[in-house]
Amino acid sequence: MAWDFCTEPEFEEKLAWIRQFVRDEVEPLEVLFPGCEFLPPDDERRAILDPLKQQVRDRGLWAPHLGPELGGQGFGAVKLTLINEILGRSPWAPIVFGTQAPDTGNAEILARFGTPEQRAEYLSGLLSGEIFSCFAMTEPQGGADPRVFTTRAVRDGDDWVLNGRKYFASHAEIASFLIVVAITDPDVPVHRGASTFLVPAGTPGLVIEATHHLVGSLPHEPGHSLVGFQDLRLPASAMLGEPGQGFLVAQSRLAGGRLHHAMRSIGVAQRAIDMMAHRAKSRFTQGSSLADKQLVQEFIADSYAELVPFRLTVLHAAWMIDNGQQTAARAEIAVCKILTAKLLKSIGLRAIQVHGAMGLTQQLPLVNVLLGGIALGLADGPTEAHKVNLARQLLKGYAAEDPQWPSEFTDVRLAAARAKYGDRFDEIPALPRDRA
Numbered sequence: 001m002a003w004d005f006c007t008e009p010e011f012e013e014k015l016a017w018i019r020q021f022v023r024d025e026v027e028p029l030e031v032l033f034p035g036c037e038f039l040p041p042d043d044e045r046r047a048i049l050d051p052l053k054q055q056v057r058d059r060g061l062w063a064p065h066l067g068p069e070l071g072g073q074g075f076g077a078v079k080l081t082l083i084n085e086i087l088g089r090s091p092w093a094p095i096v097f098g099t100q101a102p103d104t105g106n107a108e109i110l111a112r113f114g115t116p117e118q119r120a121e122y123l124s125g126l127l128s129g130e131i132f133s134c135f136a137m138t139e140p141q142g143g144a145d146p147r148v149f150t151t152r153a154v155r156d157g158d159d160w161v162l163n164g165r166k167y168f169a170s171h172a173e174i175a176s177f178l179i180v181v182a183i184t185d186p187d188v189p190v191h192r193g194a195s196t197f198l199v200p201a202g203t204p205g206l207v208i209e210a211t212h213h214l215v216g217s218l219p220h221e222p223g224h225s226l227v228g229f230q231d232l233r234l235p236a237s238a239m240l241g242e243p244g245q246g247f248l249v250a251q252s253r254l255a256g257g258r259l260h261h262a263m264r265s266i267g268v269a270q271r272a273i274d275m276m277a278h279r280a281k282s283r284f285t286q287g288s289s290l291a292d293k294q295l296v297q298e299f300i301a302d303s304y305a306e307l308v309p310f311r312l313t314v315l316h317a318a319w320m321i322d323n324g325q326q327t328a329a330r331a332e333i334a335v336c337k338i339l340t341a342k343l344l345k346s347i348g349l350r351a352i353q354v355h356g357a358m359g360l361t362q363q364l365p366l367v368n369v370l371l372g373g374i375a376l377g378l379a380d381g382p383t384e385a386h387k388v389n390l391a392r393q394l395l396k397g398y399a400a401e402d403p404q405w406p407s408e409f410t411d412v413r414l415a416a417a418r419a420k421y422g423d424r425f426d427e428i429p430a431l432p433r434d435r436a
């Protein structure tokens with residue numbers, strides 16, 4: 001029976017290299033170039049970034065989420081978790097390792113559903129980190145419920161004509177292309193009537209109407225755009241997948257993306273715990289270190305006690321994927337999605353509290369942990385929607401019982417037990433203590 005928590009020594013060596021590389025070479029970029037991860041690199045940043053990316057390539061660690069056919073290593077999900085939890089420590093690390101969201105998911109869509117021409121034009125640029133991309137599904141009137149989506153694509157000869165608006169399209173301003181979900185058949189339920197299109201940046205009729213930034217982000221960061229499509233004309237080949245497969249295509253990126261966020265969040269949370277512990281040992285108040293205060297000890301213990309089962313859940317979901325249990329893993333991935341937001345919010349808040357007022361300033365990366373937790377409770381679908389879906393999925397495994405007496409009710413069980421063994425007794429068997 002294989003049920004093994006060990007990491008093979010050769011891979012542990014790779015992890016040790018990644019740990020040191022991220023700490024020594026990558027984390028300094030956070031303060032040199034804050035919020036510039038998704039800006040097309042200028043000469044100054046390129047001079048530092050390109051050699052770092054080359055080192056990652058030379059080590060055979062570039063694009064660790066991809067299979068070898070796409071220039072990745074084919075590590076599988078468990079090893080990817082062990083890598084991503086380290087990369088999660090720094091917002092620059094996914095860029096340096098070619099595994100940043102939302103481009104990872106968009107690359108997977110292109111790889112699976114793109115035409116050879118689309119792959120030739122965009123995939124290699126995306127995989128090499130030279131271009132960025134955008135996924136546009138949410139609409140101004142709602143994101144959690146696709147039934148409110150109205151963006152339409154209508155067939156006109158060989159073309160599709162797109163009209164509508166998308167909201168919170170992350171990175172639309174810097175993207176070389178957008179992947180857009182639009183209704184192609186309004187006469188069937190949206191899950192069968194939507195399709196996915198590849199819209200190149202600069203296509204006539206594509207209008208970025210506004211870009212909104214999350215609180216806590218910097219003004220130069222590419223934000224989240226309100227995008228309009230005004231009689232935007234696309235060739236038939238712009239459709240990714242088949243007509244009506246829009247949500248199938250979208251799900252193929254969202255499920256993996258949710259797990260990737262969870263993997264990286266392990267590293268985010270671990271870094272916050274490290275900061276909390278260092279501060280607790282270093283700061284003194286009322287005659288002793290914070291580390292000696294029981295309430296602060298509780299902060300540290302509670303944070304670790306949340307992180308450990310979270311990490312195991314993420315690893316288990318990854319293990320299920322590696323073992324071909326994709327369908328069963330959906331419930332586990334939903335659990336990871338739900339817990340990610342909770343974990344970052346609770347650990348982020350404690351870490352801020354232990355740092356006192358300084359914890360709230362831009363001098364420390366802790367408010368971003370908290371805000372990241374809030375954002376991940378919404379991005380890729382709100383926590384509540386995932387809880388509802390998870391509960392529905394779980395409930396499918398249960399049948400209704402007698403509405404009055406549940407099957408665990410002692411009298412019901414006794415009747416069943418008598419039916420099974422009753423012919424061996426004249427009376428109910430005595431309890432052991434009565435026999436004594």
Ligand SMILES: Cc1cc2nc3c(=O)[nH]c(=O)nc-3n(C[C@H](O)[C@H](O)[C@H](O)COP(=O)(O)OP(=O)(O)OC[C@H]3O[C@@H](n4cnc5c(N)ncnc54)[C@H](O)[C@@H]3O)c2cc1C
Nearest residue numbers: 135136137138142143144168170375378379380381382384
């Ligand atoms: C940082 C960030 C990046 C994002 N990037 C993208 C992107 O690149 N592309 C994109 O298309 N979208 C993106 N989004 C949008 C995201 O997918 C939506 O915010 C999300 O789907 C929720 O939609 P909404 O904001 O319209 O909230 P609504 O749909 O209005 O929902 C509001 C609230 O209602 C509650 N709710 C909703 N459904 C249920 C339910 N079934 N049961 C109980 N309560 C419920 C929840 O509390 C929910 O937060 C991003 C969001 C964030 C925060």
